[in-house]
Amino acid sequence: EVQLVESGGGLVEPGGSLRLSCAASGFTFSTYNMNWVRQAPGKGLEWVSYIRSGSNYTYYADSVKGRFTISRDNAKSSLYLQMNSLRADDTAVYYCARERLVWGSWPTFDYWGQGTLVTVSS
Amino acid sequence: DIQMTQSPSSLSASVGDRVTITCRASQSIDRYLNWYQQKPGKAPKLLIYAASSLQSGVPSRFSGSGSGTDFTLTISTLQPEDFATYCCQQTYSTPGYSFGQGTKVEIK
Numbered sequence: 001e002v003q004l005v006e007s008g009g010g011l012v013e014p015g016g017s018l019r020l021s022c023a024a025s026g027f028t029f030s031t032y033n034m035n036w037v038r039q040a041p042g043k044g045l046e047w048v049s050y051i052r053s054g055s056n057y058t059y060y061a062d063s064v065k066g067r068f069t070i071s072r073d074n075a076k077s078s079l080y081l082q083m084n085s086l087r088a089d090d091t092a093v094y095y096c097a098r099e100r101l102v103w104g105s106w107p108t109f110d111y112w113g114q115g116t117l118v119t120v121s122s
Numbered sequence: 123d124i125q126m127t128q129s130p131s132s133l134s135a136s137v138g139d140r141v142t143i144t145c146r147a148s149q150s151i152d153r154y155l156n157w158y159q160q161k162p163g164k165a166p167k168l169l170i171y172a173a174s175s176l177q178s179g180v181p182s183r184f185s186g187s188g189s190g191t192d193f194t195l196t197i198s199t200l201q202p203e204d205f206a207t208y209c210c211q212q213t214y215s216t217p218g219y220s221f222g223q224g225t226k227v228e229i230k
Contacts, residue, residue: 115165
């Protein structure tokens with residue numbers, strides 16, 4: 001059974017840092033691209049960041065570029081999101097999502113974690 | 123960046139109704155369009171991919187159509203468990219995927 005379990009969320013002051021983790025199981029983690037998606041309270045989904053299966057390519061939403069860093073440890077089947085210079089508008093539930101390429105090239109997010117809440121407030 | 127706009131933002135419907143939700147892209151995205159269902163406090167669930175392909179395990183009352191810039195999600199006969207928020211996602215700009223703002227389907 002595929003499972004994604006996020007951890008590391010919590011309350012942090014503006015300007016602070018937090019590191020989120022996503023532990024994967026039930027599939028060959030090293031062969032899948034992974035993403036972080038967030039959802040502010042009462043708002044829609046916002047894609048945050050992407051990392052290719054081999055860690056050789058990463059991509060960020062403009063809203064987090066230069067502040068967030070995505071990484072992965074394929075040996076530990078784990079995905080990470082280092083968040084620095086946090087702002088109030090980064091407050092959200094953060095989900096990790098597995099990207100499946102249907103027919104080899106059509107991306108879908110077929111499995112999601114349960115999410116971890118990050119609250120940025122003084 | 124590709125902007126995704128859904129309409130309506132919310133709707134009220136009864137069990138048994140046919141429901142249609144629209145998603146429009148700011149530029150052509152071919153058929154790189156996914157639909158998700160999200161219930162309160164839960165993660166999104168993939169329903170439709172590539173505009174019209176049904177994800178495994180998803181009931182056949184859900185269907186998707188469209189290409190280019192205009193897409194629809196249809197629930198043919200609304201069931202009690204279908205009351206949720208539905209969201210489209212474009213995966214044409216790879217990566218840098220963007221979502222629509224969501225459509226909340228409520229009980230009339």
